[in-house]
Amino acid sequence: NAQTIAVAGSYANSSRGTVNQTNGTVTVTDTLRFGTSGSKGVGTYNLSGGTLTAPTVKYGNTNTTASFNISGTGEAVISGAVAVPTTLSGGTLTAGSITNTLTQTGGLLTPGGVGAFGTTTITGKYLAELTNVARSKPTSQVKNYVYGFPGSNAVDGIIDPSSNNFTHTDPTAGKTQWWQVMFSENDMPIESVKLYNRELNGSTARRLMEEGNGFHFELYSGTLENPGEMIGKSETYTAETWSQGKELPLDFAENGNILRVVRDFADGYDPASAELVLSLAEVEIYAGAGIQMDIAADGLSDKILIGDGGSMDITNTYLDIMIDDISAVAPGSEWTLFETSGNGTLTGDFLSVTLNDAALGNGWEFADGILSFNGTNDAVPEPGTMVLLALGLGGLFLVRRKR
Structure with a gap:
């Protein structure tokens, strides 16, 4: 005192x-x-x-x-x-x-x-x-790549899609490819998200948007180890609706504390093993006060x-x-x-x-x-x-x- x-x-x-x-x-x-x-x-x-x-x-x-x-x-x-x-x-x-x-x-x-x-x-x-509530928060992904590139690379504030600072899931997870961040300890509303994909061989769409593929967001309330049931799901974004760093509005009916990025594979898409990954440069989630x-x-x-x-x-x-x-x-x-x-x-x-x-x-x-x-x-x-x-x-x- x-x-x-x-x-x-x-x-x-x-x-x-x-x-x-x-x-x-x-x-x-x-x-x-x-x-x-x-x-x-x-x-x-x-x-x-x-x-x-x-x-x-x-x-x-x-x-x-x-x-x-x-x-x-x-x-x-x-x-x-x-x-x-x-x-x-x-x-x-x-x-x-x-x-x-x-x-x-x-x-x-x-x-x-x-x-x-x-x-x-x-x-x-x-x-x-508005502020980026994902920055430096805990992350996880479906399966960590044997050669590294952890999920935390997508929330470190470094936006350089052409560098080696990206996330990388393991292709042995098959077509179940996701990355998630626990942006808050408690449930809260979020307004929008910006996603930066890894740039590979000059392409920002590689391993995310090529050949009719896309991705969507899912909202959860829990922990990274046990997020519980999905409480919200966004539309599927494709090459026609997404571009690098574009602000994507979210309109979830409920509040949550975990946002997951999930790859959507087009019907009939049969990729090589090397393409069965999710590789993100940065994800920013914006929320109000x-x-x-x-x-x-x-x-x-x-x-x-x-x-x-x-x-x-x-x-x-x-x-x-x-x-x-x-x-x-x-x-x-x-x-x-x-x-x-x-x-x-x-x-x-x-x-x-x-x-x-x-x-x-x-x-x-x-x-x-x-x-x-x-x-x-x-x-x-x-x-x-x-x-x-x-x-x-x-x-x-x-x-x-x-x-």
Whole structure:
């Protein structure tokens, strides 16, 4: 425990400081600050694991260059204001208010914390960006090639199809050829994928698209060793619909954590043994940032308030709502989850809105920042159509199908 943590806290103008928290619990009773009086330093706090609890995260001197970064499994619980530029790429952030810029590429923004209720007020700027969730994640393939070329080569960030940095399955697996990546520990929505095939003898189609062959994607929820039953399947991509690195949209009805690439062999195709392989240069899977909000059957809920001077662009963001007892919800129940005041603005489209990990339906509706229920108390959201939310400048939410 500490009363204050000062990052780049020297009085010297050249002060530099970096804190890397990878595990454990750090509890600050007063403030986590960047810089101090008279300082023009540079300070960074990287939280990639463990828990950080503090009343505020702020500048000690506004001339300081500050960076608060949450990633991995880091958990930041800030009861007051987060008042410095912050990035959230993994883990969770619970904050009383955001008064500077929050850029979210992953992880979860959780008003009140998971399983508790609270309000996050945004008077700064919130932005979300799609990110490649496959990078450096665990992989496996149907059968490893005796001469190497592991599945991890497709998620190492090196996109050079003509190099020797590719995956390679073993031809003895026959026409059962696949590669897979566990892109998340928990199920989550994914938006699109880019696939780069190995270039062989000047061809990017070799061992993937030649002679009418193709491939498709399959979605699973489990582990690489035991992925369970397939819960989603894409169309088959051929030479007419795929090209090297083309962004391919995914429209799975359910969320998962494993994506598999599977070769499709054309009828009558009888290749030589050397062609019975799957050889990938890189696979990129793009997903949005998550906001998780809790509600209760008695009307309690989390809330995000975009206050005067604040802006929130929910493009590239998905909303996951959790309720304690869905069977106890009475018809006519409402929960105000998003609200603006003053000149605060909320813009963009949610990638998806789910309730207890299922799409809205059977009397549930989300419009104008309000979740409402007008069905019967046994109406449980069913997996299926993903619901999107859009907020125009006039303050009207629109609902449409996922693209």
